[in-house]
Amino acid sequence: MGEPTNVAVEASGISKSFGGVLALDxxxxxxxxxEVHALLGENGAGKTTLSNILAGLYRADGGTLVVDGVECEFHSPxxxxxxxxxxxxxHFRLVPPMTVAENLHLGSPDTPAVISQKKLVASARRMMExxxxxxxxxxxxxQLSVGEQQRVEILRVLARGARVLILDEPxxxxxxxxxxxxxxxIRRLVASGRTVVFISHKLNEVIEISDRITVLRGGKHVVTKDAAGATPRELARLMTGEDLDYAVEHxxxxxxxxxxxxDVSARNHRGIEALHGVNLEVRAGEVLGIAGVSGNxxxxxxxxxxxxxxxxxGTITIxxxxxxxxxxxxxxxxGVGHIPEDRIGMGMAGSQSVKDNAIxxxxxxxxxxxxxxxxxxxxxxFAKRLVAxxxxxxxxxxxxxxQMSGGNQQRLVAKRESMISDRLLVAAHPTRGLDVLATKEVQTAIIERRDSGCGVLMISDDLDEVMLMSDRIAVMYEGRVMGIFDRAEFDRERIGLLMGGSGHRLLPQ
Ligand SMILES: Nc1ncnc2c1ncn2[C@@H]1O[C@H](COP(=O)(O)OP(=O)(O)O)[C@@H](O)[C@H]1O
Ligand SMILES: [Mg+2]
Known part of the structure; x- marks a missing residue:
């Protein structure tokens, strides 16, 4: 103690159980x-529980916590x-009808009970600067976008002097x-000497943003390693304990x-034209990936x-x-199945039974x-068969x-729609929000459909997924098809540029 050190927090031997469930061992x-330190793990691995203990929301059943060289026991956030x-x-904890400035001072012990809006705004500005x-x-x-609300949450925590900021699946x-x-x-925060704990189960973004990665599985610490040189496949193996084969044969x-x-054109729900003269083909036995930023x-x-x-x-034929x-x-x-983007709203009747949804x-x-x-x-x-x-x-x-978890609702819809897809499966963001194992399952199911001769139109805003799964890729931007690529011509940079509306439009002959 007393020695200057580069360790901000040292948690040792932390355990926590809920009822009979050992969430952390x-x-x-x-x-x-x-540093940016990623906490990586499948759903239920214990990431949130560990964070809640570090942040004083839960108390550990066992273990010690040393912050800046001082042993601590937190009884509250x-x-x-x-x-x-x-x-x-x-889930954010802001008060929606209040201003950003008010939210920033909410619950802060330094804020007097009565204070002018003008003063609050001025002090918020100073703090932001x-x-x-x-x-x-x-x-x-x-009035704020989700991204802006998140900034307010981050500001609120930093304003109270946090040097270690934990972001749970931000x-x-x-x-x-x-x-x-x-x-x-995040980069700016760690450059100023702060620590960011970044929680996610998305491998590519974890590799991109973090310096070190700790993997949890089933409440246990698996490994802590440098992000440099880590590969998605290796991390997936550490998270799941299974060596999954990510390759897809084409x-x-x-x-x-x-x-x-x-030449298909269509308006969106606000009556504005959202598709402009689209020409596309999906062939039997292929995955045509639609790459693009959501909302195009x-x-x-x-x-x-x-x-x-x-x-x-325009005309559409099947x-x-x-x-x-x-x-x-x-x-x-x-013989056309549809895994819709909004599974809960459009793919399912949530109040109806699993059985009724299955049939x-x-x-x-x-x-x-x-x-x-x-x-x-x-x-x-039939329902039991589909569920199995x-x-x-x-x-x-x-x-x-x-009442099922989101992942299970998604599996139900994906299986049901695959079963009717003898000719065509339209899959919109089929793996969004799923963890590694569930993602792999859904992708395998899609490839099986393809291999049985069904055509697949797969929409995803995850370019890695599109490049992995597709036999051909069409890029959409502002309601137009900007280019169509055969597998041999896949080029991440070129496709990325077209997704952003730059680069030349490339149309098939
Ligand atoms: N408040 C709680 N009550 C009961 N069980 C919980 C609670 N919080 C977490 N768990 C259980 O602890 C385990 C770890 O959960 P969690 O920390 O949320 O995982 P992760 O954030 O990695 O998805 C899971 O089995 C979960 O069901
Ligand atoms: Mg969690």
């Missing part, structure tokens, strides 16, 4: 000054922050652009066309194909059948119904589907 963690450790939670992070202090929180709620901006902020694709869009017409594209949205110009004005049901009956697309089949009524026994059998095949973890097929 004698975990060690050393955080240095001036205020004590932790006084010692210099603060946390930004997954010192920290190098700006948000309009007079704006009300509900990018889960951000767009790709906002995540980039957050990374700039073969020559035949010429048989399943889906064709000819991809949602509208998936909706016009599946009958959820009307095209206002196996040569004109479906431009067909209903969702008619399109589904041609949603099949109940008219002879297997499940006569003209008059459902065949109950077969329905139960999709590895949906559910207590009962009779429980409301909306």
């Amino acid at each position: 004698t975990v060690n963690l050393e955080l240095r000054k001036g 205020s004590q932790a922050i006084e010692a210099g450790v603060g946390m930004v939670h997954q 010192e920290i190098g992070l700006e948000v309009d202090p007079t704006a009300r929180v509900w 990018t889960a709620v951000l767009t790709a652009q906002e995540a980039k901006e957050l990374f700039v902020v 073969r020559e694709v035949g010429l048989s066309v399943v889906l064709r869009l000819n 017409g991809q949602t509208e594209l998936s909706e016009v194909i599946t009958g959820l949205r009307r095209a206002n110009a 196996d040569g059948v004109d479906v431009t004005h067909a209903s969702t049901r008619d399109i589904a009956e041609l 949603l697309r099949h109940y008219r089949s002879e297997e499940l119904s006569t003209r008059m009524r459902l065949k109950r026994g077969n329905v139960v059998e 095949a999709g590895r949906v973890q559910t207590r009962s097929i009779n429980m409301p589907a909306g």
Whole structure:
């Protein structure tokens, strides 16, 4: 003690259980000054629990915590922050009707009970300048984007003197652009000697932003290592304990066309044209990846194909059948499945049972119904089969589907839609929000469909995923197809530029 050291926090032998569940089992963690330290792990690994202990929200059952050379025992978040450790939670704790300046001073012991708005704003400005992070202090929180709200949360913690800032899955709620901006902020914070704990299960971003990485699995510390030189595959193995094969095989694709869009235009829900003269083909047995930043017409594209949205110009055919004005049901009956972007809203009826959701697309089949009524026994059998095949973890097929975890809801929809996709599967962000193992499962299911001769149109804003999965890639920007690439021509930089609207538009001959 007393010696200057570069260790900010030393947690040793931390254990914590909830009821019978051992969430953390004698975990060690050393955080240095001036580093971004990632906590990486699958859902349930213990990342949030460990952070909550560091930030004074939970008390450990065992272990010791040394902050800046002093052994501490926190009984509240205020004590932790006084010692210099603060946390930004997954769900923000701001007060929406209040201004940014008011939120920044909320709960701060230095703020007098009565104070003029003008003074608050001035002091918020000073604070932002010192920290190098700006948000309009007079704006009300509900008016801010999610990225800006997150900045306010970060400011609030820093304003109270935190030298160690814990960010729990901060990018889960951000767009790709906002995540980039957050990374700039994080770099600035560690450059000033602070420590940032960055929690995520996204491998690429962890490698990009952190100096060191600690991997947790099932509540245990697996390893702490330098981020430099770490590979996604290695980290995935450490997180899951399984050596997954990430490679996807790509073969020559035949010429048989399943889906064709000819000069298709469509408006978005605000009535503004969101697709402009789109020409595309999806062939049997291929994954056509749609690369693009979210909000460039991809949602509208998936909706016009599946009958959820009307095209206002152009034609769409599936196996040569004109479906431009067909209903969702008619399109589904041609063998078209749809994993929608908004699974909870559009893919499922959350208040209905798992069973009812499982048969949603099949109940008219002879297997499940006569003209008059459902065949109950077969329905139960069918639902159980789907749940097992999709590895949906559910207590009962009779429980409301909306009560399952998001990952399991997603598995249910993905399996159900894959089952009806004899010809075409339209998959919008099929792995968004999933952890490594679940992602791998969904990707494997898509590739299996492809290999059985189904055409797949896969939309994703994760360029790594698009490059991994696709046999061809179409890039969308502002409602237009900017270029179409065969696998041999995949070029990350060129595709990235087109996604941002720069670079030449490349159209197929
Ligand atoms: N407040 C709580 N009550 C009961 N169990 C909890 C609580 N918080 C976490 N757990 C359990 O502890 C384990 C670790 O969870 P968590 O720390 O949230 O993991 P992660 O953040 O890595 O996804 C899980 O099994 C989870 O269900
Ligand atoms: Mg968590």
